[in-house]
Amino acid sequence: MTTIKREGTVIHATLREPDLIIAFLGELKSIADDPTRSLDDRDRAFKAYYRIRNPIQWNVALSGDRNRSVRPTNGPLDDAHHAWWDAAFANVEGVEMIHDTLSVLMDSLDSFAPPGMQFGAHPGDGSDFGWWPVEEDEL
Numbered sequence: 001m002t003t004i005k006r007e008g009t010v011i012h013a014t015l016r017e018p019d020l021i022i023a024f025l026g027e028l029k030s031i032a033d034d035p036t037r038s039l040d041d042r043d044r045a046f047k048a049y050y051r052i053r054n055p056i057q058w059n060v061a062l063s064g065d066r067n068r069s070v071r072p073t074n075g076p077l078d079d080a081h082h083a084w085w086d087a088a089f090a091n092v093e094g095v096e097m098i099h100d101t102l103s104v105l106m107d108s109l110d111s112f113a114p115p116g117m118q119f120g121a122h123p124g125d126g127s128d129f130g131w132w133p134v135e136e137d138e139l
Helices: 017-033 039-063 083-089 092-110
Strands: 008-012 117-122 125-133
Touching: 008 017, 017 039, 017 092, 017 125, 039 092, 083 092, 092 117
Parallel strands: none
Antiparallel strands: 008 125, 117 125
């Protein structure tokens, strides 16, 4: 059975896509690493995490200096102010990739919400993202 460990905020007071992507990937990774979750949930979260993370890492590696390796510990998925984000926002394809990534991440996290709960922006504060009860009018 799918359960969340807590109701509440994952990230607050920002709408910057880099900040959201990094926080949402962290939340997805925490689901994959949680030994109290079902093996099915952990497996789905693990697959989703790498399916979403890897294209960004490949894009970073291909867009940088080909003689320099891009290690996960110093890349844009660890630093919302990494120069790669600015480069990605400088072209239409990069913006589309970032928006698509954010959409897929939110859908992936929402798939782990139990009945009566959802992952997304708080109904009263659009910059507060986390796990919330579904509003009565949405049931």
